[in-house]
Amino acid sequence: MSTTIATARMQALNAGDVASTHLAECLAVDFATLLRAVAPALPAASIQRMHEAAGKGITQRMALTAALLRKAGQGDVQHWRAYPSDTVRGWACYLIGSDTHATLADKLQAMRPLADDPHFGVREWAWLALRSDIVAAPLEALALLHPWTQQRSPYLRRFACEALRPRGVWATHIALFKQHPEHVLPLLEVLADDPERYVQDSLGNWLNDAGKSQPDWVRAVCTRWRSTHDSVANTYIRKRALRSL
Template identity: 50%
Template sequence: MNGTKTSGRGVKDIDPAHLARLNAGEVEAATLVECLAVDFALLMGSVLPDIGSGPCAEMHEAREAGISRRMLLAARLITKRYGPSAIERLARHSSDTVRGWVCAMLGAADMELGDRLLAIRPFADDPHFGVREWSWMAVRSHLAAELDVSIALLAKWTVDPSERIRRFATEALRPRGVWCSHIAALKQQPERALAVLEPLRADPSIYVQDSVGNWLNDAGKDRPEWVRALCERWLAESPEPATVRICRRGMRSIPVVN
């Protein structure tokens, strides 16, 4: 998950008692390693003791699958058993993984794009780094399917007081992104997203700066001249430290022209 905390520890280094609490849904994961170490089947049985043995067994069988696939499977199994009511039931759970399941459930739910964004917004602003990643990954395919509408809606998020909400606006629409499918339209026409990028070109938050810089770096893989021209304009119009940092990050993969 992009933007997650990492450490030098491996799964085997996690204290067994702490791992047991993670699998019981009693504590949040502190690092990406801990996120990946959670046993979804044990967690599901602990959080939803009435779900039955079938879903937990199916979850256990998928234990070797990637975490993104397991997240989608958990969402499907929970929705099948409880329906939409499970979203409200689990939305404020103490486990970040469980809140991630809710993000996946909202991503799979049948709703209009505007309503989907409103529903995912609290998770985009979640204090936990992992939940914030699951929030944008859950809705990304829907954003790509209605790209111009998505850009117009997310442009309004760029002025939100929360740096997490502002960061969501760019991270969810990165042309290439991490752990997700590419958005071909933005690889070919990154200028379509200017309504989201322009308001953030001098954002004071490093969290947002990194996302905008990464967005431009993505775009530079296919449209380097466009990224170079955009950064030249930004630096001329607002030569602030934040803009300098964003542009440096955004052009890190573009060869220097002498």
């Protein structure tokens, strides 16, 4: 069933004045109109490129926006982080992710406030914007993200898990973790009894992803956890992990 967005609401979204409240609003934002509103000094050719990209996937348009802003000398992450629009804050994520002069450790440090953003969409853009770096160096990413599992914020704990998922609907797969998910087990163990449903969902999805390539390994982990992590949280995680096995 399609979701109808009122004209005034759509205008506010495209002006960058408000954040989206659900995925349909996220996907409905007109990037060219939003760019014109929040970056009026951007060359007309850049706006035209965004118009021409209207039919492309949203992750491609996010990356293109970051490239256009950087090329125009408007790549200040702090500036775009301050906007009420979650889409614009997402552009900040992609500016961080596409910085060719920064290491993965630098990018993760810069991304941390956005990974902890109050908006669900920005938190997703935060890890998606770093996905290519993580795919290129999965073990380095794993080592860097392990300490995030100890953070007070459930958003940061979830980020550590979500960013390393072997598969993803909008994300490039991590071949190493598809074939050898055991590399990530020490990180998963830390989250095995996490009290937050937001983190539990991510961990269950991680294991479900792994089960598509290594079902016996996932079953073995869940069987062991039944005795070593006998909590309400872990029961939920195991059920989610095994839902398609």
